[in-house]
Amino acid sequence: MTWYNNLPVVKGRYQPNALLSQHTWFQVGGPAELLFRPHSTQDLAVFLQSKPADIPVTIIGAGSNVLVRDVGISGVVIRLGRDFADVFIDGPSVIIGAAALDRTVALTCADAGLSGLEFLVGVPGTIGGAVKMNAGCYNQEVKDVLRWVEVMDHQGSVTRLSNAELGFSYRHSALSADQIVIRACFDLQTENTTVIHQRLTQLLAEREKSQPIRGRTGGSTFKNPPGQKAWILIDQAGGRGAKIGDAQVSEKHCNFLLNLGAAQAKDLESLGEQIRQRVLETSGVLLEWEIIRLG
Ligand SMILES: Cc1cc2nc3c(=O)[nH]c(=O)nc-3n(C[C@H](O)[C@H](O)[C@H](O)COP(=O)(O)OP(=O)(O)OC[C@H]3O[C@@H](n4cnc5c(N)ncnc54)[C@H](O)[C@@H]3O)c2cc1C
Known part of the structure; x- marks a missing residue:
């Protein structure tokens, strides 16, 4: 009997001994003792409140900035899925789920005539990973446009943190290992859609040339x-x-x-x-x- 036989019933999916090489860009590394893909914020909270307190929790996004060692990861690895990937345009602000892919976000904002997140078009991660890492390129980074972020701690409580509370610096945020980004709000500017799309095309071409x-x-x-x-x-x-x-x-x-x-x-x-x-x-x-x- 292992610890994960007594976990709460959830709507999401538990997968014991899940190969993380299938979830990371390097395509290497050992398994997660248990991979959990929650169905909703509520599902995630129920899981975190009921799991044994001594079981470590690791969150991954698109796995584009991680190297999982060959021994794998003990405890539970959480990966947020499409239920956490909504993009909600609210005037010049946009509220984005942590699992939304950066590229999709850049394109969606461009379609809506909102400028400010173009730099994310070539970053192959999720918004959760982008906030955690203060992702950036071409002299722009997440901290320039982020207004707030909602994080869930390992007790299942959600807190809203302002940009100033995130302690951003170069490829770093002060988020701790037990803070899971659920969604984030960005302040953008309205601009002509065609002009934004031209910028996206240019950024993608530059990246293709050099990386x-x-x-x-x-x-x-x-x-x-x-x-x-x-x-x-x-x-x-x-x-x-x-x-x-x-x-x-x-x-x-x-x-x-x-x-x-x-x-x-x-x-x-x-x-x-x-x-x-x-x-x-x-x-x-x-x-x-x-x-x-x-x-
Ligand atoms: C080809 C290529 C090009 C890249 N170019 C750039 C670039 O130009 N600029 C740049 O900054 N980065 C770049 N990266 C690195 C990477 O894409 C970014 O760091 C990205 O933000 C990571 O997001 P992810 O979802 O893949 O996170 P992961 O790699 O899965 O995780 C990275 C970190 O974020 C944490 N994390 C992930 N999701 C959450 C969440 N929901 N809540 C809390 N923590 C979370 C993880 O625990 C881990 O510590 C590039 C990577 C590749 C492969």
Whole structure:
């Protein structure tokens, strides 16, 4: 008898021993002891209130910024599904469910003639992940447009937090591991739809040119150190194209790691650590992981 045989009845889905490689961009990593996909906010609250208190909870979004280790993740992994993906346009504000995909959000806002979230069009995550990571690119980030966020804690209580309470900095929010983003509100500006769509097309083209966006990757591996670019430091350290097994530093953008097919999480993590060491030796800078390693 394992702990998950006594869980509350929910409308969502429990999946023991669920392969997380099917839920992450790197397509590596061991299983979740239990994957839970809640049906609604209420369902999530019931689950959190009734699960054994000592069982760890991990939330993932689209898995585009995580590296799940080969041992997998013990306890429960929560993944919000389409019931958490509504986009509600309310004048120049928009309220978006945490599971909405960034690209869908950018396109929906553009269709509604609302500007401000275009930068998300090429970020392959969800709004929950974007808030947690303060996702950004092309000199814009979530903190520039977010008004508030609603989070559920591990007791099932929902709290609304303002932008100022989120402690945003570069690829960081002060949200703790037990705060699950449920939905977020953004303040946007009205603009001509065609002009916004042109901007989206341009942003996607720029990204296609410079990043291996069709590969099995986790996006930027390391944060840019203040005033410097991680990819330049990696290039100067001779890291471009470096490999361990099927894990490779992208030739196209050397702050991206790639799973060429049969890499394991340990290959990707070892390669990342090797690159950090090389950069430290050549430039004296210790790179900080941007990718969240789980398990
Ligand atoms: C090809 C590619 C390009 C990328 N380009 C960019 C870029 O330009 N800019 C950028 O900032 N990032 C980029 N990324 C990284 C990634 O897409 C972003 O960090 C994204 O915001 C992560 O969202 P996610 O839903 O995939 O989160 P995940 O990767 O699943 O999780 C990331 C973190 O967020 C937490 N999290 C996820 N959902 C929730 C939630 N509902 N509540 C609380 N915490 C949550 C997780 O616990 C984890 O700590 C890129 C990644 C790839 C693969």
